[in-house]
Amino acid sequence: QKEVEQDPGPLSVPEGAIVSLNCTYSNSAFQYFMWYRQYSRKGPELLMYTYSSGNKEDGRFTAQVDKSSKYISLFIRDSQPSDSATYLCAMSGRSGYSTLTFGKGTMLLVSP
Amino acid sequence: DVKVTQSSRYLVKRTGEKVFLECVQDMDHENMFWYRQDPGLGLRLIYFSYDVKMKEKGDIPEGYSVSREKKERFSLILESASTNQTSMYLCASSLYAGEETQYFGPGTRLLVL
Numbered sequence: 001q002k003e004v005e006q007d008p009g010p011l012s013v014p015e016g017a018i019v020s021l022n023c024t025y026s027n028s029a030f031q032y033f034m035w036y037r038q039y040s041r042k043g044p045e046l047l048m049y050t051y052s053s054g055n056k057e058d059g060r061f062t063a064q065v066d067k068s069s070k071y072i073s074l075f076i077r078d079s080q081p082s083d084s085a086t087y088l089c090a091m092s093g094r095s096g097y098s099t100l101t102f103g104k105g106t107m108l109l110v111s112p
Numbered sequence: 113d114v115k116v117t118q119s120s121r122y123l124v125k126r127t128g129e130k131v132f133l134e135c136v137q138d139m140d141h142e143n144m145f146w147y148r149q150d151p152g153l154g155l156r157l158i159y160f161s162y163d164v165k166m167k168e169k170g171d172i173p174e175g176y177s178v179s180r181e182k183k184e185r186f187s188l189i190l191e192s193a194s195t196n197q198t199s200m201y202l203c204a205s206s207l208y209a210g211e212e213t214q215y216f217g218p219g220t221r222l223l224v225l
Contacts (some may be wrong), residue, residue: 006153032212034212034213036120036216041219041221042218042219043116043216043218043219044155044202044216045203045216046213046214049212049213055170060140088154090153090214099145099160099170100212100214102154102155103154104152104153104154105154112127
């Protein structure tokens with residue numbers, strides 16, 4: 001079983017839709033959870049960061065972590081064509097060197 | 113804002129050449145990382161460094177080496193480039209051990225012919 005599973009997509013939605021992106025993981029030691037957005041031919045940029053379980057909201061973006069189910073989600077409200085990108089989940093539980101385990105990314109396409 | 117820069121956006125090299133990829137961060141971060149990103153395989157950690165002159169192997173170090181002579185600069189070296197090293201190379205940094213958030217550079221697309 002892979003440590004982090006993420007559906008590669010593509011996920012195609014119309015402008016204005018609510019988007020749900022998800023990752024599952026197997027390592028119960030993970031405590032830090034991140035979402036990165038990566039536009040084509042660019043480096044990933046940090047979108048959301050959460051620690052342990054719960055929700056975090058930032059504008060149109062909401063990150064949810066359910067540690068009991070080993071499941072994390074990113075919701076995008078009122079999606080825009082500019083949200084079209086690949087979304088990577090990342091997580092870590094180790095102290096010390098702070099290396100991250102990444103999902104392979106979900107490609108999102110928002111059509112006008 | 114954290115800025116991570118990489119010396120080249122695109123590189124074309126020949127098989128057997130020695131290749132240097134440079135990364136510089138301007139926020140006094142302790143940790144620096146090199147990844148490669150390939151379709152279907154995602155991001156894979158090659159090497160990382162948590163201090164000057166220190167390095168640790170990641171998941172796929174074979175065929176690569178690194179150098180960190182100054183805190184702000186982390187170099188990835190392909191001693192003898194091969195076609196299977198054609199990839200997107202991403203550098204990242206984080207503030208210190210225990211700070212999980214990593215900041216990425218724009219990437220270098222390397223083509224080895």
